[in-house]
Amino acid sequence: MDRLILQKAASYCAYQERTQDEVRKRLQKWEVWGDEADEIIAELISMNYLSEERFAKTYAGGKFRMKNWGKMKIKQELHRRGLSEYSIKEGMKEIPDESYSAGLKELLAKKKEALGRIETDKFKLKQKLARFALGKGYESELVWKTIENLEQEDFNS
Template sequence: MDRLILQKAASYCAYQERTQDEVKQRLKKWNVWGDEADEIIAELISMNYLSEERFAKTYAGGKFRIKNWGRMKIRQELNRRGLSTYSIEKGMNEIADADYVAGLRELLAKKRSLLSKTETDPFKLKHKLARFALGKGYESELVWKELGEL
């Protein structure tokens, strides 16, 4: 195993949390394939530079707090990145139920204040708010429940 490539990969992982797939893609760019790539990834995991669970927690928490994404969108994205079900569940546990509902309420309130300037029909307003929240990845039952309370 090439020590220089391992160092490069370690600094790549130290910069921000990565998935094994992302590291594999980067290794391919550096012309490292097959068993050697698997060896480097195993070494990064043993040195604690690479952790799927830590990635899932950071990703889920960040997307929820910063981008106001819902659980469905976060779970879908983690799935797309090839994380294990266990890691995805650990990541989803980062989002507390109370914070989740509060986040949705805040999101709907902000969007409502923007839309109410242009949309006068309350039915259309509700529909636009629902579509917006669903697009952010919130569950439809929760969205409609919160819209009913608005």
């Protein structure tokens, strides 16, 4: 195994969390294939430079906090990146249920305020809010429940 390539791969992984797939693609760019690539990946895992579970946790928590993504969109992305069901499940634990519901409520309240100035038809407003939240990857049932709750709050205030 080429120590220089291992060192380059280790610094590639140390810069930010990576998936095995990302590392494999980078190794291919460096013209490292097959068994040698597998050896390097195994070595990176044993040296704790590479952990798909850690990647999933960082990714899920970050996308939820920074981009307000819903669980469905995050899971879909983690699947697309080739992570195991176990890693995905562990990653999703980074999103507490209370924060998730509160995040959706805040997201919809801001969007409602922005759209409320333009859209006067209540039905169309609800549709636009729902489409927005579903596009962010939130679950349909939770989205509609939150929209109804926001409407009740407006009605009561």
